[in-house]
Amino acid sequence: MKKQDMNRDWIATARTLSQALPYLQRYEGATVVIKLGGHAMGSDEAMESFARDVVLMQQVGVKPVVVHGGGPMINKMLGQLGIESSFVNGKRVTDKATVEVVEMVLSGLVNKRIVQAINSQGGRAIGISGKDANLMVCEQADPELGFVGAPVAMDPSIVHELGEENLIPVIAPVGAGRDGETFNVNGDTAAGAIAGALHADRLLLLTDVSGVKDANGEVLTCLSSQQIKDLTEAGVIAGGMIPKTQTALDALRDGVRAVVILDGRAPNACLLELYTEHGAGSLIRDTQPRVKPTAKTV
Numbered sequence: 521m522k523k524q525d526m527n528r529d530w531i532a533t534a535r536t537l538s539q540a541l542p543y544l545q546r547y548e549g550a551t552v553v554i555k556l557g558g559h560a561m562g563s564d565e566a567m568e569s570f571a572r573d574v575v576l577m578q579q580v581g582v583k584p585v586v587v588h589g590g591g592p593m594i595n596k597m598l599g600q601l602g603i604e605s606s607f608v609n610g611k612r613v614t615d616k617a618t619v620e621v622v623e624m625v626l627s628g629l630v631n632k633r634i635v636q637a638i639n640s641q642g643g644r645a646i647g648i649s650g651k652d653a654n655l656m657v658c659e660q661a662d663p664e665l666g667f668v669g670a671p672v673a674m675d676p677s678i679v680h681e682l683g684e685e686n687l688i689p690v691i692a693p694v695g696a697g698r699d700g701e702t703f704n705v706n707g708d709t710a711a712g713a714i715a716g717a718l719h720a721d722r723l724l725l726l727t728d729v730s731g732v733k734d735a736n737g738e739v740l741t742c743l744s745s746q747q748i749k750d751l752t753e754a755g756v757i758a759g760g761m762i763p764k765t766q767t768a769l770d771a772l773r774d775g776v777r778a779v780v781i782l783d784g785r786a787p788n789a790c791l792l793e794l795y796t797e798h799g800a801g802s803l804i805r806d807t808q809p810r811v812k813p814t815a816k817t818v
Contacts, residue, residue: 538753544580548580556784560590574586574790577791612665619666643688648692653677656713657672658670659697667676729761729783731802780801780804782802
């Protein structure tokens with residue numbers, strides 16, 4: 521590379537950092553819940569990049585909370601153990617044997633892999649599940665599905681306490697029942713419930729799609745709750761996007777300032793969303809569309 525090109529790259533980097541200042545100020549002290557799933561968990565390189573972004577976010581004043589899924593890892597372990605799954609309307613029936621595997625994989629293998637990745641980048645992460653300190657108490661979501669839970673009572677005090685110690689909570693979506701049961705909780709649902717309990721400034725749902733799309737297939741960068749409802753009724757929002765947008769609506773109802781559905785396959789997706797003018801993916805909130813912030817924007 522020529523020296524002239526190197527200088528040009530350095531200048532562009534400096535300009536990017538300078539332009540990020542209002543956003544750095546905007547999110548200082550903000551709680552940001554990140555649902556990690558899909559491609560971002562699929563390779564060591566993607567995990568390393570995600571972990572670096574999370575550590576950087578904390579370094580500049582954000583309070584990150586990571587909630588993760590792990591469906592493919594659960595499927596792999598069930599297959600290795602010879603445990604067969606049945607499904608009702610496309611949803612896995614989770615019997616006692618299955619929920620034990622779910623907890624083992626999510627709270628053990630997957631959770632600790634994320635913790636280790638963050639710690640390797642200089643952060644201080646600690647892994648917990650929704651069962652710890654009764655963070656997420658659940659009831660059975662559907663009798664036909666067995667030990668699949670719906671959060672009904674949240675106690676986020678453990679998350680606050682970890683944050684005060686500059687620890688990054690990494691939370692497995694496993695909930696406690698009132699009678700000692702263990703419940704498997706959908707990762708998006710768990711992230712939304714935790715974000716709501718924390719009254720988070722942002723909930724970032726990392727997915728394998730670029731965002732919510734209109735009837736022409738174009739990504740909608742900013743939507744209101746009413747637009748989400750209208751698009752769902754019109755059949756434009758369909759399939760796997762419905763539970764994600766429903767999670768967004770529930771989180772907004774519970775006090776989250778805004779939810780973003782964004783492509784976790786994109787490098788530095790979280791940083792693009794928080795620290796650039798154009799953001800990333802689809803932002804859902806009930807206020808005015810996103811605007812360029814100043815140091816005093818809230």
